[in-house]
Amino acid sequence: MMRLTPACCMALTLLPASVYAVPANSVTDILWDKDNTVRVGESINTVYRIAMADGSSNHLWLNVDCATQAKTLLYMNLQLPGGKKIRAYGGNSFARYIPGVPFEPDADSPLSTDPVLDICQQKVPQTRWVALSGTDKAGDQPLIDVNNSHREGNILTLRLATDYAQIHREDKYAAPYDFKISQMQVNCSRRQARVERTFSLNNQFVTDDSATPDTAFTPLPSPLAASVQTLCSLENIGQFTGSGPRVERQKTAADAPLVIPDFENNDPSALAHFPLPAAVNGVIQQALKGENAAPTFSRLTFTQVWPGNDDSHAVTRIDRLPDGSTLTLDTLMLKGVTFYSQYQRLFNIVNLKEWDSMQNSPLIGQSVETNFSAAPVVGQQYRWKTVLKNEKETGNTKTKSQACLVERQWHDASMLNEKFPGRYIEVSCTDDRGDGRAMSSDYAWLENLRIFIRIGYQEEGQKKRFTFKDVAIIR
Known part of the structure; x- marks a missing residue:
C-alpha cells in the first residue's frame, strides 16, 4: 500500500523512500495517461x-530515455485538501521551475513491477513534424505531427506545434520552452476548433x-x-507535406536569466535588484534616526521550536543591513522538503520586502506607514501597514499590517534562552497577512539587541510559546 504525506499531499511511496518518508493517505491505483504523452526520438x-x-488524484510527469532506461522526474501536479492544486518541480521546488532530477523508483514500486506502466514497452508512435508554413518575422514556425494526427469523418484530431526561434519562459512557473504543442480538434464542416x-x-x-x-x-x-x-481536404493527414520537414536549429534565450536569491546564505543581492521607492526609504531613515536605533548585532541566528509534540521548528537568521534594517531568513523543513522565506524589515517586524522559495519574484513595499521605534514604550500601541507589489506580475499587490500593544512588565531575556542578553518586554499583535483574516503574533523586544523576535501566539485566550535553541549572536 502506498501512502501520501499529510503536509504536502505528495509523499508517494512510488518515489524513492529517501525523498518522502512519511506516509499518510492511501494510493489506490497508478494509471498511465497515454493522452498526456510526448515523444522526442527515444x-x-x-x-x-x-x-x-x-x-483525489496527483499527476506525475516523468521522462524516460528508452535507449538507456534513464528516468527523470520532471514535476508533479498535486491536489491538496479542499481541491487546491500545486505544482512541484523536480520533486521539491513548489510553484517554481527547476530542471528535472534523476529518478529511480523503488524495486517494489508498480513503476518497477507493472509492465503496463513501462512506457518504453507501449506503442508510442514516433513523431514526424512537418511545417505548415515558413517562419514568421520572429523566426517562429508552425508545425504538425502527421504521425499523431488523424481524421474521423469531419473531425480532425491534430497535434500542432510552434517551433520558437528562441527559448522563452512561462510567466507562472518561469518554466523554459522553445517548442509548444497544442492537441486540437477541428470540425471541418463548421470551420471551428x-x-x-x-x-x-x-x-x-x-x-x-x-x-x-x-x-x-x-x-x-x-x-x-x-x-x-x-488538412480538411485530405483523406489521409499522413500525406500532408506542407513546407517540408522540421529543421532542428540552435537557439538562444530570449529572456534574461532568472535572478533567484541564494537563500541558504541569506544573500541580499537578489532583493537589491528591486529598490524601494524614495518614500519608503524615507520611512526607514526616520525610524532609524539617532545613534541608538539600529540593531546592535551583525547577525543573530536561532532555532524556533513550536508548541506541541511533533518537534516542528524553523531556523531563523537575521542580518543587519548597512541602512540599519534587517534581512531575515526563515528556513522551514516539511517532510524532507526545505522552504525559505526572506524578508527585509524594520526591527524585524515591519515588512519592507519579501521573497519566498515558491515565487519567481519578490513583493516590494510601495508604501509603508508605521509608528514603531527602537524604544517601545510600556503600554503603548504600535502599528504598521505596508502595500506590497510584485514588480513582475501586473496587478499583483498585497496589503499587510499589524496592530500591537506593549505589555507592562519587563523580563530577563535569559528566560527565552541563556544566550539572549539583557531584558525583554512582550508585545502582542493582531496580524493581517494579506488575506483579510486576523491572526495572533506575540513578540519579544530584546532591548540589548534592539530587535523584535516572534515568541509565539495566542489561541483561545491562552499564550502559546516557542522555545529557542542554537542561539548565536555576532556583534
Missing part, C-alpha cells in the same frame, strides 16, 4: 495518474502542461485557417 515524456483513497491540452518543451523535456478538455468549439484562428482548410 525520449518519452508521460504522465502517471496517482489515484488516492479520498478520491478547440484546444484540448498543451505541452511546453525545452530540449526533449516537457516543462509545463495544461488541459482544457471541455472547451467549446470556436472559430478557427486566422493564422491557422488556410492550413486547416488544406
Whole structure:
C-alpha cells in the first residue's frame, strides 16, 4: 500500500523512500495517461495518474530515455485538501521551475513491477513534424505531427506545434520552452476548433502542461485557417507535406536569466535588484534616526521550536543591513522538503520586502506607514501597514499590517534562552497577512539587541510559546 504525506499531499511511496518518508493517505491505483504523452526520438515524456483513497488524484510527469532506461522526474501536479492544486518541480521546488532530477523508483514500486506502466514497452508512435508554413518575422514556425494526427469523418484530431526561434519562459512557473504543442480538434464542416491540452518543451523535456478538455468549439484562428482548410481536404493527414520537414536549429534565450536569491546564505543581492521607492526609504531613515536605533548585532541566528509534540521548528537568521534594517531568513523543513522565506524589515517586524522559495519574484513595499521605534514604550500601541507589489506580475499587490500593544512588565531575556542578553518586554499583535483574516503574533523586544523576535501566539485566550535553541549572536 502506498501512502501520501499529510503536509504536502505528495509523499508517494512510488518515489524513492529517501525523498518522502512519511506516509499518510492511501494510493489506490497508478494509471498511465497515454493522452498526456510526448515523444522526442527515444525520449518519452508521460504522465502517471496517482489515484488516492479520498478520491483525489496527483499527476506525475516523468521522462524516460528508452535507449538507456534513464528516468527523470520532471514535476508533479498535486491536489491538496479542499481541491487546491500545486505544482512541484523536480520533486521539491513548489510553484517554481527547476530542471528535472534523476529518478529511480523503488524495486517494489508498480513503476518497477507493472509492465503496463513501462512506457518504453507501449506503442508510442514516433513523431514526424512537418511545417505548415515558413517562419514568421520572429523566426517562429508552425508545425504538425502527421504521425499523431488523424481524421474521423469531419473531425480532425491534430497535434500542432510552434517551433520558437528562441527559448522563452512561462510567466507562472518561469518554466523554459522553445517548442509548444497544442492537441486540437477541428470540425471541418463548421470551420471551428478547440484546444484540448498543451505541452511546453525545452530540449526533449516537457516543462509545463495544461488541459482544457471541455472547451467549446470556436472559430478557427486566422493564422491557422488556410492550413486547416488544406488538412480538411485530405483523406489521409499522413500525406500532408506542407513546407517540408522540421529543421532542428540552435537557439538562444530570449529572456534574461532568472535572478533567484541564494537563500541558504541569506544573500541580499537578489532583493537589491528591486529598490524601494524614495518614500519608503524615507520611512526607514526616520525610524532609524539617532545613534541608538539600529540593531546592535551583525547577525543573530536561532532555532524556533513550536508548541506541541511533533518537534516542528524553523531556523531563523537575521542580518543587519548597512541602512540599519534587517534581512531575515526563515528556513522551514516539511517532510524532507526545505522552504525559505526572506524578508527585509524594520526591527524585524515591519515588512519592507519579501521573497519566498515558491515565487519567481519578490513583493516590494510601495508604501509603508508605521509608528514603531527602537524604544517601545510600556503600554503603548504600535502599528504598521505596508502595500506590497510584485514588480513582475501586473496587478499583483498585497496589503499587510499589524496592530500591537506593549505589555507592562519587563523580563530577563535569559528566560527565552541563556544566550539572549539583557531584558525583554512582550508585545502582542493582531496580524493581517494579506488575506483579510486576523491572526495572533506575540513578540519579544530584546532591548540589548534592539530587535523584535516572534515568541509565539495566542489561541483561545491562552499564550502559546516557542522555545529557542542554537542561539548565536555576532556583534
